Amino acid sequence: MTRRPGIPLPPPKERRRLREAGALTQAQVAAQVGVARETVRAWESGRTTPSGRKGEAYARLLESLTTPSAEPYGEPAAPRTAAGRTGRHRQPSAVATAEAPEPADAPEPADALTPAQAFDALYAFxxxxxxxxxYLLSGRRELARESVERAFQTAWQRWxxxxxxxxxxxxVRATAYEYALSPWHRFRPRYRHPEPPPADAADRALLDVLLTLPPSYRRTLLLHDGVGLGLPETAAETEASTPATAxxxxxxxxxxxxxLPGLADPAALxxxxxxxxxxxxxxxxRPPTVRLGSERRARFWTRAAIAFTVTIIGATALTVRTAPTRYEPPVPPGETVQGIPPRVAPGTLSDKELKLRKKLRSGTAHGPQRLLPESR
Incomplete structure (x- = not known):
C-alpha cells in the first residue's frame, strides 16, 4: 500500500464524518480523487482500502478536511434530504426505469417535504x-410484491x-432482494407450488435459466446486466469483493x-x-397502504414485546411469592430407639438362626393338610 509518508488514513467512519463535515458529496470526493463514486462509498464503508496514487490523493483530501481553516474541495454541496436524493437518483437500466415517474413532479423546496412525502416520493420512483x-430474482409474482412491500415497510420503520x-x-433494493431470496419461503404453504410461467416461450426459457443459477450468481447478474450497476457498486451491494463479483x-x-446462445452478448441479455x-x-x-401496514406491524410487535415482558414479570412475582422464606433443616438421620434392636445388614446366619431355620423347614406341612389345624 503506497501512501505519502506522514499522512495517516483515518478509520472508515471518520472518513465519512470528515467528508460530511466539509459539506462534500461522495461524487465530489470521487471527482477530486479521480475514482468512481462507488469506490469512495466502499472506502467509507471499510470494504476496500485506498492504495497507490489514488490513496495518496484521498489521504491529502482528508488531511485538508481535518484543518479548520481549509476550504473544502469543490463547491459546497446543497442540503441533502431524502426527497432531494430521491429526485436526483437514476436507475441506469430499462429494468429499473420502465414505468417510473419522473422526479420533476416533486416540490422544488426539498426542505418543505414531510417524512411521509419524502417516503412517498422514494416509493413512487x-x-x-x-x-x-x-420477480426476475424469485420467479414468483406474489413474492415479488410482498418483498417490495416488506422492504418499504422496514424503510418506513427506520426512516x-x-x-x-x-x-x-x-x-431498499438490498432489503427487498434479501427478503425475496430468503430460504425460509419454501416452508410456507402458499409457496410450495410453482406459479404459472410467462406466456411467451422465450420468456419462460430465460426465467428458467435464471432460476437454475445460485442465488448469489442470480443477484449479481441482475444487478450488473439487468439494473446496470457497475462492477464495484455491484460488489458493494452484494457484500463481496470485486474479484469474487467478477x-x-x-x-x-x-x-x-x-x-441460450443468443444471449451470449451482455447487451442482448x-x-x-x-x-x-x-x-x-x-x-x-399504494404508498399510504405501505406506511399504514408498517405502522400496524410496529404496533403489533410493540404490544407483543410488552405482553411478553408482563408475562416474565408475572412469573417472577409468582416465584417470589411462593418461594420459601425461611430455612428448613433437612431430615436428620435415623436414631436408635430403646427396646428395638438395630437392623443389621444381611450376612452369614448364626448357629441359632440356622437351628431356627431347620426347625421351621422340618415342621412345614406339604399338601392340602397344611391348611387345616392339627388336632392335639
Whole structure:
C-alpha cells in the first residue's frame, strides 16, 4: 500500500464524518480523487482500502478536511434530504426505469417535504421497477410484491436512518432482494407450488435459466446486466469483493449462454431482461397502504414485546411469592430407639438362626393338610 509518508488514513467512519463535515458529496470526493463514486462509498464503508496514487490523493483530501481553516474541495454541496436524493437518483437500466415517474413532479423546496412525502416520493420512483426486479430474482409474482412491500415497510420503520443514507434506493433494493431470496419461503404453504410461467416461450426459457443459477450468481447478474450497476457498486451491494463479483458474473453469463446462445452478448441479455420484466404487469400497493401496514406491524410487535415482558414479570412475582422464606433443616438421620434392636445388614446366619431355620423347614406341612389345624 503506497501512501505519502506522514499522512495517516483515518478509520472508515471518520472518513465519512470528515467528508460530511466539509459539506462534500461522495461524487465530489470521487471527482477530486479521480475514482468512481462507488469506490469512495466502499472506502467509507471499510470494504476496500485506498492504495497507490489514488490513496495518496484521498489521504491529502482528508488531511485538508481535518484543518479548520481549509476550504473544502469543490463547491459546497446543497442540503441533502431524502426527497432531494430521491429526485436526483437514476436507475441506469430499462429494468429499473420502465414505468417510473419522473422526479420533476416533486416540490422544488426539498426542505418543505414531510417524512411521509419524502417516503412517498422514494416509493413512487423505486417500487414499480423493484417489483419487476424481484420477480426476475424469485420467479414468483406474489413474492415479488410482498418483498417490495416488506422492504418499504422496514424503510418506513427506520426512516431516520434511511433518510440520511447516501443512496436510499440501494438500501431498499438490498432489503427487498434479501427478503425475496430468503430460504425460509419454501416452508410456507402458499409457496410450495410453482406459479404459472410467462406466456411467451422465450420468456419462460430465460426465467428458467435464471432460476437454475445460485442465488448469489442470480443477484449479481441482475444487478450488473439487468439494473446496470457497475462492477464495484455491484460488489458493494452484494457484500463481496470485486474479484469474487467478477467471477460470479462470468459464471452466470456462461450458464445463460450455454442454455441460450443468443444471449451470449451482455447487451442482448440486458435487453431481454428488460423485456421479460416489462411483460409482467406487476403492480405495487399504494404508498399510504405501505406506511399504514408498517405502522400496524410496529404496533403489533410493540404490544407483543410488552405482553411478553408482563408475562416474565408475572412469573417472577409468582416465584417470589411462593418461594420459601425461611430455612428448613433437612431430615436428620435415623436414631436408635430403646427396646428395638438395630437392623443389621444381611450376612452369614448364626448357629441359632440356622437351628431356627431347620426347625421351621422340618415342621412345614406339604399338601392340602397344611391348611387345616392339627388336632392335639
Amino acid at each position: 423505486c417500487a414499480p421497477a423493484l417489483v419487476r426486479q424481484t 431516520p436512518e434511511v433518510a440520511v443514507d447516501p443512496d436510499p434506493a440501494s438500501w 467471477n460470479r458474473l462470468l459464471h452466470a453469463r456462461e450458464a445463460v449462454a450455454a442454455r 440486458h435487453r431481454r431482461l428488460a423485456e421479460v420484466a416489462s411483460a409482467e404487469r406487476l403492480r405495487a400497493p
